[in-house]
Amino acid sequence: MTICNDRFRDLFNLDPADVLTGTSISKLVEMIPGRERIVQPTRRSDARLPVTLDRTKIRRREWLMDDGRHIESTVTILPDGGSVSIHEDVTEERRAARHLAYIAHHDPLTGLSNRVRFREELDRALDGSGVTKQFALIHLDLDNFKSINNTLGLQAGDQVLQQVASRLRGTLGQRGMLARLGSDEFAILHRGWQEPRAIRMLVDEISRDMEPPFLLGGCGVELSVSAGIAVYPEDGSEAGVLLKNASVALSQAKAEGRPRHRFFAAEMEAGIRQRHALEDALRHAVKNEEFELHYQPLYDVALDRIVGFEALLRWNHPVKGRMSPLEFIPLAEEIGLITDIGRWVLAQACKDAASWPSTIKVAVNVSAIQFRTGDFPSDVMAAVAAAGLSPSRLEIEITESVLMQHLEETVPALHALRNRGIRIAMDDFGTGYSSLSYLRSFPFQKIKIDRSFVNDIIDSREAHAILRAMILLGKTLGMRVTAEGVETEEQFEMLRQEGCDEIQGYFISPPKPVTEVARLLSSPVPQSAIPKRA
Numbered sequence: 001m002t003i004c005n006d007r008f009r010d011l012f013n014l015d016p017a018d019v020l021t022g023t024s025i026s027k028l029v030e031m032i033p034g035r036e037r038i039v040q041p042t043r044r045s046d047a048r049l050p051v052t053l054d055r056t057k058i059r060r061r062e063w064l065m066d067d068g069r070h071i072e073s074t075v076t077i078l079p080d081g082g083s084v085s086i087h088e089d090v091t092e093e094r095r096a097a098r099h100l101a102y103i104a105h106h107d108p109l110t111g112l113s114n115r116v117r118f119r120e121e122l123d124r125a126l127d128g129s130g131v132t133k134q135f136a137l138i139h140l141d142l143d144n145f146k147s148i149n150n151t152l153g154l155q156a157g158d159q160v161l162q163q164v165a166s167r168l169r170g171t172l173g174q175r176g177m178l179a180r181l182g183s184d185e186f187a188i189l190h191r192g193w194q195e196p197r198a199i200r201m202l203v204d205e206i207s208r209d210m211e212p213p214f215l216l217g218g219c220g221v222e223l224s225v226s227a228g229i230a231v232y233p234e235d236g237s238e239a240g241v242l243l244k245n246a247s248v249a250l251s252q253a254k255a256e257g258r259p260r261h262r263f264f265a266a267e268m269e270a271g272i273r274q275r276h277a278l279e280d281a282l283r284h285a286v287k288n289e290e291f292e293l294h295y296q297p298l299y300d301v302a303l304d305r306i307v308g309f310e311a312l313l314r315w316n317h318p319v320k321g322r323m324s325p326l327e328f329i330p331l332a333e334e335i336g337l338i339t340d341i342g343r344w345v346l347a348q349a350c351k352d353a354a355s356w357p358s359t360i361k362v363a364v365n366v367s368a369i370q371f372r373t374g375d376f377p378s379d380v381m382a383a384v385a386a387a388g389l390s391p392s393r394l395e396i397e398i399t400e401s402v403l404m405q406h407l408e409e410t411v412p413a414l415h416a417l418r419n420r421g422i423r424i425a426m427d428d429f430g431t432g433y434s435s436l437s438y439l440r441s442f443p444f445q446k447i448k449i450d451r452s453f454v455n456d457i458i459d460s461r462e463a464h465a466i467l468r469a470m471i472l473l474g475k476t477l478g479m480r481v482t483a484e485g486v487e488t489e490e491q492f493e494m495l496r497q498e499g500c501d502e503i504q505g506y507f508i509s510p511p512k513p514v515t516e517v518a519r520l521l522s523s524p525v526p527q528s529a530i531p532k533r534a
Contacts (some may be wrong), residue, residue: 034065110165118179138188139246145184227261231353294511308361311349363395393420451485
């Protein structure tokens with residue numbers, strides 16, 4: 001005989017006539033508008049059951065009702081063969097559990113799978129439960145993404161990440177699983193692997209789809225992506241090894257120049273270990289001020305004397321010895337140390353120059369990143385004030401890359417510096433895409449002709465003609481002209497004849513430690529550098 005209460009009837013949407021006393025269990029089951037499934041006892045309420053109860057006599061059922069509700073049934077088989085069933089609506093509990101499971105496995109910002117779920121899928125692929133036993137792991141990283149957060153704010157960075165995720169979804173389609181590992185890192189588990197060409201095509205497609213600017217309030221932000229690729233089983237048979245090797249390949253790609261992609265190769269690991277060691281040493285150098293400045297003279301052709309020095313950074317590496325900027329500045333820019341290094345250079349150069357004669361100026365090169373992080377004009381004026389140096393004795397040298405990146409922010413900063421007496425020079429003039437257009441964007445006080453235009457002026461009529469045009473352009477615009485990389489008397493004499501204002505190069509002097517500045521100022525310049533007078 002079956003007996004049930006009104007709550008049972010309400011839970012299962014049954015009419016009173018359907019649940020009359022004596023109705024068989026099988027008949028009731030037929031009338032319930034839903035599907036039944038057996039579930040394992042996992043709820044914490046199980047712990048509250050009497051310890052003397054024979055758990056083998058407890059059965060759990062769960063009903064998925066046609067209206068979407070979940071009804072859980074706990075059936076206890078009694079010793080006499082009868083049973084007692086307790087039923088509960090667990091719809092909200094199941095919904096909450098699904099929500100928690102989603103949160104645990106998805107990135108809340110982009111909606112992509114997160115690192116946890118990616119690792120689970122990778123483990124399943126390695127267990128052989130996936131569609132194929134051969135696959136590729138692609139580790140993606142956005143180049144220079146930190147600059148967006150630093151200059152435009154975290155909210156703008158989040159908007160860009162959402163747009164990146166949307167583009168990656170569209171590019172990948174059904175070809176694999178996409179996840180955000182954290183910050184600006186993404187990963188793809190690409191199934192159906194056939195040959196390296198297929199992966200190259202996918203990565204190239206991703207790179208092309210990243211080329212259009214990302215829109216932020218009507219402004220466009222440009223980004224590129226680098227990728228490291230590890231292939232199963234060639235590059236590892238364990239999840240941790242594959243993830244590490246894809247990361248190693250990514251680091252190699254970024255070290256070779258962004259944007260690139262690289263497949264993992266065993267020999268990369270030694271290079272990555274060296275790079276990490278260099279990163280650690282560089283961080284230590286910043287903390288302990290292991291840098292020093294060397295100074296190369298700026299020679300005024302008309303005055304026949306040295307009128308200033310360019311500050312050139314050197315690093316006294318504890319093992320490798322003295323290192324030039326070309327060996328560590330790109331790394332410092334990539335790992336976010338260049339701003340701190342730049343502040344130190346400004347402060348030290350101003351401090352050194354303050355001890356020189358008042359007619360001698362100092363020139364300092366500036367990285368594009370220094371303009372995008374913090375308040376660069378304030379950093380400059382703080383260095384000048386701390387040293388007690390007249391602003392007119394400091395010259396800031398920038399390249400076109402500084403202007404090309406966020407022109408609308410850089411030009412106001414340059415105007416602020418010039419209005420406070422700081423001199424501004426365009427360095428490496430002529431090597432960029434649009435040097436002439438940038439001369440219209442800001443009234444530079446000096447242009448520095450890159451050494452590549454000086455090297456061949458003796459033997460090449462074309463090089464000579466280009467150099468003459470650059471000098472004439474500078475004079476027409478009211479800008480002083482400095483020629484870099486002058487190494488011979490013939491080059492010097494030709495530049496003098498063409499009316500070049502300043503000379504810089506080994507013909508005058510190589511860069512020297514600050515302790516040599518006084519000697520350079522008191523020593524006569526090379527006799528060959530003195531113009532011959534009638």
